[in-house]
Amino acid sequence: MNFREALISTYCENPCQVLPNALWKTLAQIDNLQTSISIENSVVGHLQAWDKDKLLIYWTLNREQLADFSHQKADLSLALIHQDHLASFPSAQFAIQKPYFRFIHKQIDPEVKTFLPTGFSIMEVNICQDAQKVSDLIGQCYEEIYPGVDEIRRWAEHPVFEPTLWIWLMDDTKGLPIGLGIAEVDNDILEGSLEWIQLLPQYQGKGLGKSIVHELLSRLGKTVKFTTVAGEVDNVTNPKALYRSCGFKGNDIWWMFRT
Numbered sequence: 001m002n003f004r005e006a007l008i009s010t011y012c013e014n015p016c017q018v019l020p021n022a023l024w025k026t027l028a029q030i031d032n033l034q035t036s037i038s039i040e041n042s043v044v045g046h047l048q049a050w051d052k053d054k055l056l057i058y059w060t061l062n063r064e065q066l067a068d069f070s071h072q073k074a075d076l077s078l079a080l081i082h083q084d085h086l087a088s089f090p091s092a093q094f095a096i097q098k099p100y101f102r103f104i105h106k107q108i109d110p111e112v113k114t115f116l117p118t119g120f121s122i123m124e125v126n127i128c129q130d131a132q133k134v135s136d137l138i139g140q141c142y143e144e145i146y147p148g149v150d151e152i153r154r155w156a157e158h159p160v161f162e163p164t165l166w167i168w169l170m171d172d173t174k175g176l177p178i179g180l181g182i183a184e185v186d187n188d189i190l191e192g193s194l195e196w197i198q199l200l201p202q203y204q205g206k207g208l209g210k211s212i213v214h215e216l217l218s219r220l221g222k223t224v225k226f227t228t229v230a231g232e233v234d235n236v237t238n239p240k241a242l243y244r245s246c247g248f249k250g251n252d253i254w255w256m257f258r259t
Contacts, residue, residue, distance in 0.1 A: 001042075001044070004030060008189065012189055020102055022160070029056075032051065035049045047059040052073075053073070054077065055080065058080075067084075072090075077259045091255070094258060096256075097256075098234075099232075099233040099256075100253070101240055101254075102228065103248035103249060103252075105248045114218055115210075115211060115214070117207070121170045123170050124164060127156045131153050135148060137179075138196065160187075165182065167181045167212065182196040183219070185224060191224060194213065197242070214246060217246065
């Protein structure tokens with residue numbers, strides 16, 4: 001079993017514990033990384049992947065044993081570390097330390113219908129025509145994130161792109177999009193992932209975010225075996241509560257460390 005095969009098999013068993021993001025994002029760069037693996041009696045015990053200044057994978061089967069980071073370079077600029085390994089990681093050298101939750105949804109009920117309050121509707125995003133609108137809406141929901149039109153269009157070139165999973169939540173009285181949902185599908189392992197769930201600030205706190213999530217889960221339906229989502233732990237909009245109310249489960253926390 002090579003590293004790629006071992007990563008895929010361990011990820012499918014427990015996605016949120018192995019990586020902080022959808023599997024395809026790591027596989028896309030795995031050939032450019034240095035890797036190490038330990039296997040005993042056909043059981044994968046350890047996976048690690050890094051490049052000259054980034055630690056991108058550190059996973060162990062035994063979560064009780066202290067992680068060993070002694071051979072990692074002191075000049076790391078980026079490290080992604082699961083909460084289980086935090087105690088033994090030299091975090092003091094990093095100026096930026098941000099925790100992210102990662103949840104999983106395994107049971108899609110095809111009979112559950114998306115609830116939309118009167119005056120709101122779902123409409124699919126037209127990527128060719130709406131890239132600027134997507135950029136603008138995301139930019140209005142964050143202080144520091146404003147993806148450009150070219151970046152938005154590159155998302156549609158990803159191998160996991162599915163046009164029916166780009167949706168607007170429309171305010172019908174104004175004829176304007178006030179929310180956005182973007183999900184992706186990895187057909188190799190049948191993983192769905194929620195990438196963007198946004199609502200304009202003035203529409204938050206009304207249950208509309210739940211409508212977007214339910215609609216995307218409904219569209220993913222039986223196409224996937226599971227759906228994952230990640231978000232900032234300290235986000236003031238409390239996305240953890242939103243995803244838990246929609247059936248996502250788990251307690252996995254990942255830390256992103258940057259110099």
